Amino acid sequence: MSTVMRRKRDAEIVSPFDWMDRVFDEWMRSFPLREPFGFAWDRLGDGLIRVDEYRDGDTWVIRAELPGIDPDEDLEITVADGVLRIDAERRIEDRAEEEGYVRRELRYGSMSRTLPLPDGVTESDISATYRDGILEIRVRAPQRVVVEPTKIKVKKG
Structure with a gap:
């Protein structure tokens, strides 16, 4: 289970680092090696x-x-x-x-x-x-x- 982080929206200022954190988190969730055993290349995300x-x-x-x-x-x-x-x-x-x-x-x-x-x-x-x-x-x-x-x-x- 992943953690949920509050994202800034609308009028709030969003720094480039917030955006990069979000992109990195999404990328990590879809990374195939996150499976506990073996390689899951065919189940990407x-x-x-x-x-x-x-x-x-x-x-x-x-x-x-x-x-x-x-x-x-x-x-x-x-x-x-x-x-x-x-x-x-x-x-x-x-x-x-x-x-x-x-x-x-x-x-x-x-x-x-x-x-x-x-x-x-x-x-x-x-x-x-x-x-x-x-x-x-x-x-x-x-x-x-x-x-x-x-x-x-x-x-x-």
């Missing part, structure tokens, strides 16, 4: 759900590639403590028979991804749809209340 993130007006959109997933049986999306978590279970079986030879390629496994949510987002601000192997999660940005600064009087003495 199987446990990582790859996503595209972008803004569409006031909505944050997350698109995840999840082919072969039954969203009713194999997909769970949860929100807790300002973090969105996507968990999926893949069961794909490919069978080919040719001149007395049978080849089976089974792919089973769980995948997950955790993404920090903007401050103030509630469960009612989130909706999800699944179509043609793509999960799309839309997070409506909370309305920000602009508070005028107030002056504090300084007393002498």
